[in-house]
Amino acid sequence: MKKRSVLAAAASLLLLASCGQPDPPYRLRADDAEAQALGRKVYTNHCASCHGARLEGQPNWRLRDAAGRLPAPPHDASGHTWHHPDEVLFRITKHGVAKAANLKDYDSAMPAYEGVLTDAEIVAVLSWIKSQWPADVRRQHDEVNAAAAARR
Numbered sequence: 001m002k003k004r005s006v007l008a009a010a011a012s013l014l015l016l017a018s019c020g021q022p023d024p025p026y027r028l029r030a031d032d033a034e035a036q037a038l039g040r041k042v043y044t045n046h047c048a049s050c051h052g053a054r055l056e057g058q059p060n061w062r063l064r065d066a067a068g069r070l071p072a073p074p075h076d077a078s079g080h081t082w083h084h085p086d087e088v089l090f091r092i093t094k095h096g097v098a099k100a101a102n103l104k105d106y107d108s109a110m111p112a113y114e115g116v117l118t119d120a121e122i123v124a125v126l127s128w129i130k131s132q133w134p135a136d137v138r139r140q141h142d143e144v145n146a147a148a149a150a151r152r
Ligand code: HEC
Pocket: 042, 043, 046, 047, 048, 049, 050, 051, 069, 070, 071, 072, 073, 079, 080, 081, 082, 084, 089, 092, 093, 097, 107, 108, 109, 110, 111, 113, 125, 126
């Protein structure tokens, strides 16, 4: 290789490095109209029966039933969905609570959607859920994500 093309190659490598990492595949896109439209459909078809048509969750969602299972929590600002970073929400939806939290024997009524929904559909439904939160809760969730990224 000529000296000049070596320099050019080095420069383009530097350029690549300075662009940083691409967004991870689980990154929610609450401002993306396409993701919202798809997510709303997925929510109605797959999540609303438990988490409520208006994201309100099931009654007494903090109390375990006789079998020790929790009811479905709300996905609106009154729940704790927004306490979790994107990656955790994605993993809970794809793999279920036990796998996502690494609790082998944890018994949960939350289904795992791997093989039912594509990764894009999972990101879309979580993006739509986030798009329904008030601006201050969305901002707090952005901070949860930033804190999780800093720990990585
Ligand atoms: C059969 C009922 C049911 C359906 C359908 C369902 N969920 Fe759940 N979901 C639950 C229950 C119950 C929990 C609480 C699980 C636990 O902690 O044991 C839960 C918890 C969650 C959590 C964790 C929330 C938190 O604050 O910790 C997320 C995220 C979630 N569900 C997303 C979804 C999405 C997205 C869909 C649709 C694709 C969906 N769920 C469909 C029952 C359901």
